[in-house]
Amino acid sequence: MSCCRVIQRVIFFAGVLLAVIGCHTSRENLATFNRHYETGRMDSAASFAAQKISRRDRPRGDDLLWMLQLGAAERFRQQYDESTFWLDLAEGTLRHYALNRNEIADSIAAAVINDTVTPYTGTIYDGIMVNTYKALNFMRQGQEALARVEFNRAMDRQRRAKEEFAEQIQAVRERLEKNQYSRLARRSIENADLRTKLEQTYSSLDEFEAYQDFVNPFSTYLAGVFFAATNDYPKASDLLRQSAGMLPDNPYVLRDFAEVEQALNTGSTLKPTVWVFFENGLGPVKEEVRLDLPLFIATNKVRYFGVALPQLVYRPAAAAKLDMWADGTLYTTEIAADMDRLVQTEFKKEFDGILLRTVLSAIAKAAAQYVLEENNAEAAAIVMAVFHYATTAADVRIWSALPKNFQVARFARPADGWIDISLGALPAQRVQLPDCTHTMVYVKMVSTASRPIIELIPF
Numbered sequence: 198m199s200c201c202r203v204i205q206r207v208i209f210f211a212g213v214l215l216a217v218i219g220c221h222t223s224r225e226n227l228a229t230f231n232r233h234y235e236t237g238r239m240d241s242a243a244s245f246a247a248q249k250i251s252r253r254d255r256p257r258g259d260d261l262l263w264m265l266q267l268g269a270a271e272r273f274r275q276q277y278d279e280s281t282f283w284l285d286l287a288e289g290t291l292r293h294y295a296l297n298r299n300e301i302a303d304s305i306a307a308a309v310i311n312d313t314v315t316p317y318t319g320t321i322y323d324g325i326m327v328n329t330y331k332a333l334n335f336m337r338q339g340q341e342a343l344a345r346v347e348f349n350r351a352m353d354r355q356r357r358a359k360e361e362f363a364e365q366i367q368a369v370r371e372r373l374e375k376n377q378y379s380r381l382a383r384r385s386i387e388n389a390d391l392r393t394k395l396e397q398t399y400s401s402l403d404e405f406e407a408y409q410d411f412v413n414p415f416s417t418y419l420a421g422v423f424f425a426a427t428n429d430y431p432k433a434s435d436l437l438r439q440s441a442g443m444l445p446d447n448p449y450v451l452r453d454f455a456e457v458e459q460a461l462n463t464g465s466t467l468k469p470t471v472w473v474f475f476e477n478g479l480g481p482v483k484e485e486v487r488l489d490l491p492l493f494i495a496t497n498k499v500r501y502f503g504v505a506l507p508q509l510v511y512r513p514a515a516a517a518k519l520d521m522w523a524d525g526t527l528y529t530t531e532i533a534a535d536m537d538r539l540v541q542t543e544f545k546k547e548f549d550g551i552l553l554r555t556v557l558s559a560i561a562k563a564a565a566q567y568v569l570e571e572n573n574a575e576a577a578a579i580v581m582a583v584f585h586y587a588t589t590a591a592d593v594r595i596w597s598a599l600p601k602n603f604q605v606a607r608f609a610r611p612a613d614g615w616i617d618i619s620l621g622a623l624p625a626q627r628v629q630l631p632d633c634t635h636t637m638v639y640v641k642m643v644s645t646a647s648r649p650i651i652e653l654i655p656f
Contacts, residue, residue: 237647516621
């Protein structure tokens with residue numbers, strides 16, 4: 198065998214090995230982080246996430262994902278400056294990808310191995326939650342002016358979300374349609390057998406009613422409460438009106454809107470109020486599901502042809518709801534936003550593009566097997582089939598530190614300044630409110646195995 202041929206084979210097998218390793222690294226890293234985070238080992242979760250960020254001038258790979266994870270873990274640790282630092286970097290990275298949308302679209306469309314080789318560029322709800330968490334950090338530190346800036350940014354993201362998402366999807370679709378295998382991919386996707394498999398596998402996609410235009414009801418409502426608590430009633434009224442429309446069954450939201458409207462109309466101010474926010478449980482993760490596909494190439498010389506797709510898996514709440522007692526009256530939290538529903542809304546809208554990219558990648562690998570078989574390169578064709586199988590991996594990257602849902606209760610400030618909070622299966626906690634007009638009590642629990650965090654934000 199010639200030296201040149203040996204070098205070519207070494208390079209090929211090295212490429213196969215690197216591709217296989219790359220396909221599984223993100224999944225293993227996420228699983229490790231999740232084990233730390235789910236059990237409340239936030240020091241370990243933060244340390245692990247920090248090690249995964251490349252710290253280069255230009256973001257690469259999974260940098261954005263780990264900035265998000267680290268920002269959330271530091272926030273849970275009540276390291277607000279550190280949390281804001283990483284969320285700031287995440288916001289800058291989101292901005293970088295938004296400004297280089299065409300470049301990213303080219304990268305995604307050209308990915309032959311699978312979606313995991315492209316950078317994690319974030320989701321619409323990632324961006325909204327980045328600004329929401331930064332606002333919460335600033336409120337906790339008493340920096341109301343900076344919190345106001347973050348809420349304005351979050352609301353601006355929501356206004357632009359629908360248009361930007363459509364532009365992003367269109368940019369990738371246009372490039373995919375130029376692929377030489379696009380017609381074969383369409384035939385595979387439209388096959389009745391595959392459609393049946395997809396309907397069976399993804400039957401839960403219609404489980405939740407979609408939120409409209411990517412709006413996060415919690416972010417909108419929290420912003421409305423912030424502006425109400427800081428006496429900006431015109432802005433609060435607008436945001437709480439939107440919140441009441443999205444959350445018509447939540448009596449606390451409706452009460453807030455009604456009281457702000459009354460203050461506006463009468464020139465009065467809100468009576469001293471307590472809001473209890475509950476960041477509850479663990480949001481969805483993604484897992485891989487493999488499907489065999491019909492192959493519209495007239496040959497039996499393809500040894501493997503299949504795809505791997507991401508599927509949302511829903512994780513548990515830390516508690517169904519929280520109960521509070523104030524002045525002898527019981528209050529129970531109600532849903533302010535269902536993150537399962539929010540994540541699913543965006544996932545469902547982008548699924549057709551994920552499916553098309555995945556099928557195109559599979560067809561390109563199958564075509565390579567076919568060419569090798571046609572040229573009697575059986576050994577190489579077998580290696581290509583192994584490569585196809587090994588690199589058939591779904592992109593399961595997701596900001597897994599987000600909660601399952603956000604809840605709220607609100608009531609008049611108790612005369613004695615104390616409230617008791619029932620934390621599900623954990624012992625109840627008695628909380629003394631700070632000496633102020635209004636108070637946000639922010640409770641965060643990721644699971645029954647973790648220690649709850651209770652933050653007091655005075656106004």
